[in-house]
Amino acid sequence: MNIDIKIKNLKKTYFGKVPTHALRGISFEILEGEFIAIMGKSGSGKSTLLHQLGLLDAPTEGELLIDGVDVLKLSDHEKTIFRLQRLGYVFQEYALILELTALENVFLPAFALNGFNQSYKERAINILDKVGLKDRADHCPNELSGGEQQRVAIARALINNPKILFADEPTANLDTNSSREILELFKKLNKELGQTIVLVTHEPDDRKYVDKVFWIKDGLLEREEKIKL
């Protein structure tokens, strides 16, 4: 199986008045089609790690290869295009564009990647259908519940068929039912589409959905846990 993500000795230091070493040298590999959870206590560095993997931030030191590309050598512009073409990112706070409808939010990355095409619009509707929101396609984010907004965010992350889907505590703001639905949706995407998914969560129960857990503690990889189904 191909390696989707390979990180080696990844470090991230925030240089404030007192430097904060959020990541202190993490190394691991994620294979194609794996559903990974990054877990740890609050402040352990798990979200910081995901930000580096999702190219939303740049590590201070280390190596990061995604889909065989040494992404740390890419310019900001190239990183933007790389994100658009190969990565999907789901934020904890949904991060939808408020002036766009659910359909337009989903459709936007495809529009930006390939220009306007009716087939992308249809694809966006299909994805919204998959996440159970076809009938809410024309609603703006402020007309949707938290769970619905998160499902729109997931649909948006999937529109360009990303190689890897990152999700940063996507269920943190949701009730139990919505959380379960979202995680089952991830599991379904992973199983049916072979989507590589990297999920940051602090809920121990979420382990049952994933193939492997990377436990992070104090900015270091504490252990790797394989989940047996």
Place this chain on the structure above:
Amino acid sequence: MKKDLKVAIFLGYKSIVNGNKSIMVLMIFILSLAFVNLIFTTSLLNGVTTTLDNQLINNSVANIVIDPQEEPTRENYIVHTKELRQQIQDMPGVIATVVHYNITATFAYDKNKDGQFKYGSWQVIGVDPEEESMLTGISNHIIAGSYLEGLGSGDIVLGSDIAGGYGAAEETRSLGGVKIGEKVKLNFGNGIERDYTVRGISKVKFTLIDQMSYITTKEAKSILKLSDDRASQILVKINKTGDEDQYINKIKELAPNLKVRKWTEYTSMLNSITSSFDLITGMISAIGLAVAATTIFILIYVNTINKRRQIGILKAIGIKENIIIISYILQSFFYAVFGIIFGSIAMFCFIKPYFISHPIVLPIGDISLTVKGYQATQGVLSILAAAFIAGLIPAWRAAKENILEAIWGV
């Protein structure tokens, strides 16, 4: 690039259509005010100088003034005016020429016919009534009685500030209310004294002109004891104001000894007023421009900075920086264009017509708004340029910002 532009237009359009309507209305309203402010003050000051210019050209000295020789010896009259006028009138673009006879006289008026005279010293101009009406507009500004006719002597037209009783700027200096048909006594500098019947009162609402009186050429020549075609002054009207210099050069070739001046140079005081107003207009224009540009910049800057999170999200999902920046510039242009449109409607459909029907009354005439094309264009371009910069800088800064900091608003 075309694809990026389409995405930028899509994002800009959606942001405007689905964004906060109150903010949009407020932005357009303030931009309209900024545009009106930019145009209004300069057009008001333009109105002053335009009125001044029109008064001088249309009611006083026309475009070009020819005075007698000053160097090497000062002469009182221009000689052979008939021949010179003919040569000038043959020049293409010259509408008319007239001769003036300028005499200063002391006026005396016995209002109550009790031997108690009121006196004042004013200028008397000898004019040919028919020719004069082709050049100046005095005959169209007779507010009582009628204008001079033919070559007849014994009649005089008084400026309203001489006659008094017509709302003169300096009413106390007037004769105190001369009526049509009454007699006034004029004592000329050469000792001649004559009585004249007041035939008409003229008022152009410009103090300098309303303090002049008019008699016929024949009468003026008899006072000055002139029997040939000599004259105090020749005035020339051309069909295109602004082309005076080329005619002045040609006239100087015909009569190199004469003093030939443009109307702007004729009255040094007015020339200095006009120059000062032009300077003030330029300064106010520049200040107005700076204020408008700053207002627009702050408004759009604050609006864009408030959307840092949205910009961060767009970057996070892979929208290119140039798309984001263009979309914000387009939004700025939208506000600016509609601000200009509504500002223009306010200016040209309401404010300007209001000032035409309710002009500001000043001692130089009725002041309305004069919007000069280049200044309006300058205003439009300035607003658009300010909008461009105001859209570009904050969007560029936000787009260059760290994605997470933009999203979290750190």
